[in-house]
Amino acid sequence: MSPFKILLFTALLAAVFSLTAADFNSDVNVAWGNGRGKILNNGQLLTLSLDKSSGSGFQSKTEYLFGKIDMQIKLVPGNSAGTVTTFYLKSEGSTWDEIDFEFLGNMSGDPYTLHTNVYTQGKGDKEQQFYLWFDPTANFHTYSILWNPQRIILTVDDTPIREFKNSESIGVLFPKSKPMSMYASLWNADDWATRGGLVKTDWSKAPFMASYRNIKIDGCVHINGRSSCSPSSSWYTQQMDATSQARLRWVQKNYMIYNYCTDRKRFPQGIPRECATSA
Numbered sequence: 130m131s132p133f134k135i136l137l138f139t140a141l142l143a144a145v146f147s148l149t150a151a152d153f154n155s156d157v158n159v160a161w162g163n164g165r166g167k168i169l170n171n172g173q174l175l176t177l178s179l180d181k182s183s184g185s186g187f188q189s190k191t192e193y194l195f196g197k198i199d200m201q202i203k204l205v206p207g208n209s210a211g212t213v214t215t216f217y218l219k220s221e222g223s224t225w226d227e228i229d230f231e232f233l234g235n236m237s238g239d240p241y242t243l244h245t246n247v248y249t250q251g252k253g254d255k256e257q258q259f260y261l262w263f264d265p266t267a268n269f270h271t272y273s274i275l276w277n278p279q280r281i282i283l284t285v286d287d288t289p290i291r292e293f294k295n296s297e298s299i300g301v302l303f304p305k306s307k308p309m310s311m312y313a314s315l316w317n318a319d320d321w322a323t324r325g326g327l328v329k330t331d332w333s334k335a336p337f338m339a340s341y342r343n344i345k346i347d348g349c350v351h352i353n354g355r356s357s358c359s360p361s362s363s364w365y366t367q368q369m370d371a372t373s374q375a376r377l378r379w380v381q382k383n384y385m386i387y388n389y390c391t392d393r394k395r396f397p398q399g400i401p402r403e404c405a406t407s408a
Contacts, residue, residue, distance in 0.1 A: 152200055156344055157311075165336075167314045175344075177315040178339040179205075179212060186215075186314030189346065193218075194308040194356040196348020197364040199273045202232075203340045204241060206266035209234030211319030211330030214339045218309040224251040226304035228281055230272050233267070233322045234337075241265055242386065245283055247293050249302035255401075257291055257389040259380065269342060277365050278305055289377040290384075292369055294406050303404040308351035315339045 154172035162185025165178040179184045200216050212234035219227040227248035232241050243259045263270065275282040281293040282302075295303040315337065319330040347364065349356040358365060369377065381388075389395065390404035 132214045147326065151339075153344060154189075155190075156346060157189050159185070159187045160312075161186050173342060175313075175341045177214075177313070177339050177341070179315045179317060180335040181317075181332045184314060184316035186312060186316070188313075189311040191346075192220075192308035192310050192351045193215075193346070193348030194351045195277050195305075195358070195363075195365065196346065197275045197344070198348065199271055199345040200313070200341055201269040201271050201343040202265070203267075203269045203316055204232050204265045205234055205315070205337045205339050208237045208334050209241070209266075209333050209337065210236045210323040210328040211317055212337050213314075213316055215314045215316075216274075216341075217312050218274060218276065219312055220264050220304075220307035220309045222307075226250070226281075226307045226309060227253070227297050228274055228276060228304070228309070229358055230283065232272070234319075236328060241289075243285075245291055247281060247304070249304045252302065252329065254389065255293070255403075256387060256389050257385060259290055259384045260386060261285065261379075262384060269340070271343070275364050275367060276304070276309075277367060279366070279369070282367070282369065289369065289378060290380045294403070296403040296406050299402050299406075301401070308356065311346065313341060382394065 135213035152172040153168045153175045157175070159166035159168065162177070162183055165183060169176065173350070175187060179185065195270055198218070202214065202216060204214050205212055212233040216230040217228060219225055225248060229246040230242065231244040233244055235241060240260045243261060245257050246253050247255045271286050273284040275284070279295050279315050282289055283291040294304070297303050317330055320326045347359065347362060349358040390400055393400065
């Protein structure tokens with residue numbers, strides 16, 4: 130086979146894999162919303178809507194114990210105050226683990242707040258918040274969760290915004306034993322989401338809509354108490370190289386608006402122990 134034909138064949142395989150990886154019909158169920166969540170374009174697009182009666186949401190059909198999940202999202206445009214668009218991982222039960230992307234809406238012309246958090250055994254209080262360096266309502270952007278036994282890395286368009294390291298050696302809980310499903314939702318949270326609840330949802334602008342596409346899940350599928358991973362899963366041991374660390378510092382210097390690690394009023398007894406090792 131000629132080099133050109135080999136290249137073409139490889140490209141076709143990659144295209145097939147990409148289409149398979151981006152098929153919402155095979156990867157998720159619309160979990161709630163009574164028709165407000167819609168899978169369109171042969172599984173390539175999923176839209177969530179919110180009106181005064183209800184929001185909507187979807188979740189993965191499979192649980193994972195570690196993985197890397199990419200999702201392209203276009204957020205609610207215009208006056209989105211009071212709304213929250215989400216993409217996160219969460220386990221079952223009252224002492225759950227969770228890794229969050231939450232996009233807090235705002236009035237027209239004001240930036241979205243990207244709220245992140247990590248829960249282990251039902252305990253969170255690890256919030257970091259950011260503004261974005263682009264308009265997240267104009268186009269789709271890729272938001273990624275990398276979760277392996279050593280660290281959690283949250284990225285936006287391949288730029289890391291947060292790293293939460295496994296610091297069990299100094300007594301800090303880390304989510305590593307409970308399989309999690311992937312969830313996404315659009316819902317009303319005007320009691321707290323925008324300026325602490327001061328700005329309410331303008332229902333005259335409803336229905337609000339967020340769009341999701343190009344879901345890609347590469348995770349350790351967890352079934353019947355056992356998990357299995359692809360041998361080529363480079364994310365399983367992935368670390369932050371020097372370039373990634375420099376980009377992370379750039380984001381946190383220029384776009385971070387809240388960091389629990391520096392909130393000494395909240396933690397007068399001293400900042401949490403992991404803050405010495407996790408950005």
